Amino acid sequence: MVVLVVDDEPDIVRLLEIALGNDFTVVSASTGQDALVVARRERPGVVLMDRRLPDGDGLQLLEEMRRDPITKGTPIILVTALTPSTPSDLPPGVVGFIEKPFDPIGLPTRIRAMLHGRNPW
Amino acid sequence: MVTRRRGSGVRNTVVRRRAEPSDDLRDEVAIAARDYARALPAKTRALAKAIARTRIHHDKEALAVARSLAHRLRGTAGCYGFAELGVFAAVIEDSLWNAFSATGAEAERRWAVIDRALAQLDAIVLRQTG
Numbered sequence: 001m002v003v004l005v006v007d008d009e010p011d012i013v014r015l016l017e018i019a020l021g022n023d024f025t026v027v028s029a030s031t032g033q034d035a036l037v038v039a040r041r042e043r044p045g046v047v048l049m050d051r052r053l054p055d056g057d058g059l060q061l062l063e064e065m066r067r068d069p070i071t072k073g074t075p076i077i078l079v080t081a082l083t084p085s086t087p088s089d090l091p092p093g094v095v096g097f098i099e100k101p102f103d104p105i106g107l108p109t110r111i112r113a114m115l116h117g118r119n120p121w
Numbered sequence: 122m123v124t125r126r127r128g129s130g131v132r133n134t135v136v137r138r139r140a141e142p143s144d145d146l147r148d149e150v151a152i153a154a155r156d157y158a159r160a161l162p163a164k165t166r167a168l169a170k171a172i173a174r175t176r177i178h179h180d181k182e183a184l185a186v187a188r189s190l191a192h193r194l195r196g197t198a199g200c201y202g203f204a205e206l207g208v209f210a211a212v213i214e215d216s217l218w219n220a221f222s223a224t225g226a227e228a229e230r231r232w233a234v235i236d237r238a239l240a241q242l243d244a245i246v247l248r249q250t251g
Contacts, residue, residue: 011157011197018149052192081196101199101207104150 001045002027003111006035006061007079008054012100016048016079019104020111030054032061039071046115048098051080059091066093077114157201161246164194168213169239175221176232184221188214194242206245212238 005016005028017026027042029035032053039047047065051058058078065071075095079102090097096114098107171187174180194210213235220231 009193009197011193012200014153015150015197015200018146018153022146100196101204104200105146 001025002042004029004035004039004042004044004047006030006032006047006053006058007050009050012050012079015104016107019107023108024111032056032058032064035061036064036068036071039065039074040068043070044074046095046111047074047076048079048111049076051078062091062093075115077111154201157197158203158249161203161206162250164190165239165242165246168194168210168242172213172217172235172239175217179221181221184217188217191217203245203249206242209238209241209245213242 001024003020003024003026005013005020005026007013007016007028008030013028013030017028020026024045027038027044029038032055035047035049035053038044049058049061053061058080062076065074065076074093076093077096077098078094079098079100081100095117096111098110168187168190171183171190174183175187191210191214195207195214198204198207198210216231216234216238220228220235223231
């Protein structure tokens, strides 16, 4: 499965590439606009998205992806320091949150659990 | 492991990475953490410089740079095992706007909070990099 990492912080991208690289194919984009292009081309199984992007809020990208017929069904995991307190606070299309700082070890297991709707945190 | 890069620089870069099962994840994380630690003195120096420019020249652009640098440290340090560093970076990020906006004794008090956090950052970085 392809995982698209959307983050403009190279240190985070590197860590996610390491953490996920054994289990998934990792592609990355550093802006929301890049992410849309890559998502249309690569058809990722999940997008790991920073809430703050250099060209806007991650939630704007989320809305754009929802409007695009190619990307609208792609599950999103937000990587953020701001986590909601209950699952009902999850924006539509968001299947989980990875809170910063995160432990890179065990991340693939967490992501699989989120994709199966087992645990959004 | 195959890494393919398109474009140059960090922005607008797409990376594809196919890993091999033989990768030792913990070793790779440890290597990345060492690289991160090596880059820390430059990061904290840049932050201190931006803070000084913000304070001395009351420069709003420098404030944005300082907040961004502190935010980046806050978001990354803990992931690389430097949780304490992230905590002090958070103090700086959260205090900068208030210090910038305050005047007189209140401003001095708020800048002192940032100075103390910055000193703590320096001490941690010195400990990590020897």
